[in-house]
Amino acid sequence: MSTRQQTATKNAVVLLSGGLDSTTCLAIAKAEGFKVYALSFDYGQRSASELQAAKAVASAFEVEQHSVIPLGIGALGGSSLTDTSMAVPEQESSGIPTTYVPARNTVFLSYAMALAEVVNAQTIFIGVNARDYSGYPDCRPEFIQAFEKMANLATKSAIEGASLKIEVPLIALSKAQIIAKGLALGVDYSLTVSCYQADEQGRACGRCDSCRFRAKGFAEAGGQDPTRYC
Amino acid sequence: MSTRQQTATKNAVVLLSGGLDSTTCLAIAKAEGFKVYALSFDYGQRSASELQAAKAVASAFEVEQHSVIPLGIGALGGSSLTDTSMAVPEQESSGIPTTYVPARNTVFLSYAMALAEVVNAQTIFIGVNARDYSGYPDCRPEFIQAFEKMANLATKSAIEGASLKIEVPLIALSKAQIIAKGLALGVDYSLTVSCYQADEQGRACGRCDSCRFRAKGFAEAGGQDPTRYC
Numbered sequence: 001m002s003t004r005q006q007t008a009t010k011n012a013v014v015l016l017s018g019g020l021d022s023t024t025c026l027a028i029a030k031a032e033g034f035k036v037y038a039l040s041f042d043y044g045q046r047s048a049s050e051l052q053a054a055k056a057v058a059s060a061f062e063v064e065q066h067s068v069i070p071l072g073i074g075a076l077g078g079s080s081l082t083d084t085s086m087a088v089p090e091q092e093s094s095g096i097p098t099t100y101v102p103a104r105n106t107v108f109l110s111y112a113m114a115l116a117e118v119v120n121a122q123t124i125f126i127g128v129n130a131r132d133y134s135g136y137p138d139c140r141p142e143f144i145q146a147f148e149k150m151a152n153l154a155t156k157s158a159i160e161g162a163s164l165k166i167e168v169p170l171i172a173l174s175k176a177q178i179i180a181k182g183l184a185l186g187v188d189y190s191l192t193v194s195c196y197q198a199d200e201q202g203r204a205c206g207r208c209d210s211c212r213f214r215a216k217g218f219a220e221a222g223g224q225d226p227t228r229y230c
Numbered sequence: 231m232s233t234r235q236q237t238a239t240k241n242a243v244v245l246l247s248g249g250l251d252s253t254t255c256l257a258i259a260k261a262e263g264f265k266v267y268a269l270s271f272d273y274g275q276r277s278a279s280e281l282q283a284a285k286a287v288a289s290a291f292e293v294e295q296h297s298v299i300p301l302g303i304g305a306l307g308g309s310s311l312t313d314t315s316m317a318v319p320e321q322e323s324s325g326i327p328t329t330y331v332p333a334r335n336t337v338f339l340s341y342a343m344a345l346a347e348v349v350n351a352q353t354i355f356i357g358v359n360a361r362d363y364s365g366y367p368d369c370r371p372e373f374i375q376a377f378e379k380m381a382n383l384a385t386k387s388a389i390e391g392a393s394l395k396i397e398v399p400l401i402a403l404s405k406a407q408i409i410a411k412g413l414a415l416g417v418d419y420s421l422t423v424s425c426y427q428a429d430e431q432g433r434a435c436g437r438c439d440s441c442r443f444r445a446k447g448f449a450e451a452g453g454q455d456p457t458r459y460c
Contacts, residue, residue, distance in 0.1 A: 070300070102343070102344035102345075102347040102348055102385065102386075103340055103341070103343040103344035103347065103384060103385055104344075105384070106340040106343060106344075106380070106381070106384050107337070107340040107341060107344060110333055110336040110337040110340040111333070111337060113332070113333040113336060114332035114333035114334075114336075114337060115332075117332040117333065118332055137383065137384060137385060137386060137388065137389045138383075138384045138385070140383070142383050143380065143383040143384050146376070146379050146380035146383050146384075147380050147384075149376050149379075149380070150336070150373065150376035150377050150379070150380045151336070153367065153368075153370070153372050153373040153376050154333060154335070154336050154367060154368045154373050154376075154377075155332065155333060155367060155368070156332075156367060158367065159367045
């Protein structure tokens with residue numbers, strides 16, 4: 001790594017779940033001229049079709065590289081998204097939902113930091129959203145800022161003077177605004193899967209939090225919702 | 231997780247590599263009365279014997295639980311510890327060595343945060359050391375402080391008022407002081423492996439940075455070095 005250039009690059013790591021938000025985020029990074037290194041995780045989520053969607057999206061956007069990292073986080077338990085003994089909630093509840101995965105964005109961003117160092121990227125894009133965020137603490141701007149500060153103390157690149165920036169272009173947008181932005185950039189949302197419990201063909205349940213946010217967003221944005229339901 | 235008690239517990243997650251430092255750290259956590267949830271990683275390191283050592287140490291200390299998480303970090307490349315096309319350096323060099331694994335402590339601490347939330351621990355022990363630290367940026371106190379701040383914004387537990395503390399009892403100690411402390415606590419260092427390229431029987435090369443720090447530490451501490459060499 002010592003021969004690597006330390007000048008700023010237009011390389012970016014984009015965290016890509018295969019859902020609506022991260023796909024829009026990837027479209028924004030591409031529109032800003034970044035060479036995209038997409039990063040997805042296989043963390044034992046119920047929905048393997050989400051990962052298939054991520055692959056289809058990465059391919060459609062012709063990214064430089066798409067890495068899929070298997071995570072052991074499911075083994076830790078504690079979330080209905082990875083623990084099949086817990087039910088996925090089908091109506092809005094107060095407080096933090098059981099679909100919360102412990103420390104998920106922290107783990108995701110940590111791997112993104114590692115990949116950023118390896119591919120010489122100074123920018124990480126993550127499609128977090130503090131408005132329709134379902135109460136996840138690690139989607140808030142204060143978390144992102146604290147992570148960025150930590151990241152800039154953690155790595156060899158940081159020591160050598162290359163600062164890392166975490167871009168959160170969706171953080172203040174409503175779901176409708178995200179969809180409108182993506183449609184303006186030509187995103188094909190039929191490739192994406194948002195449902196927490198989509199079937200093997202990527203068809204959505206239409207009842208979980210994520211499905212309801214998505215349907216409401218399309219209705220408000222006035223766009224055609226290409227979601228396929230079970 | 232909503233039924234979990236939010237009162238302070240004496241549960242601690244201890245990051246355990248199977249080396250001298252993390253084993254001493256575990257001994258300190260036990261001596262302070264913590265119930266220990268040991269956490270190790272299989273990150274494609276050259277030395278599988280390190281993981282065997284971690285299992286032996288966890289068993290000897292009768293921890294509550296020992297989790298071993300397979301990491302995909304090796305696939306990212308960039309370190310001679312995980313990339314077999316790079317040579318492990320055998321003499322001290324200036325700057326950050328090639329044995330540096332990108333974002334390693336950040337990834338490890340992220341998983342520790344996740345486990346801490348699941349097992350209701352408010353304390354994480356990590357055996358980082360800023361003195362004999364080989365130039366790794368993520369062993370410095372300023373990194374640990376920034377991580378702790380981020381962690382306290384990241385999780386459901388933090389939102390609910392349970393703060394997370396990262397304990398670094400070895401951070402200011404010399405290798406000799408660490409060994410002296412461990413010996414005073416009755417640590418059996420014959421169980422531990424420090425070598426970056428130990429063989430399958432856990433025998434050390436005696437030449438890498440880690441071997442040289444260990445041998446020097448035992449010599450200075452005046453203790454019997456139980457290391458077995460190839």
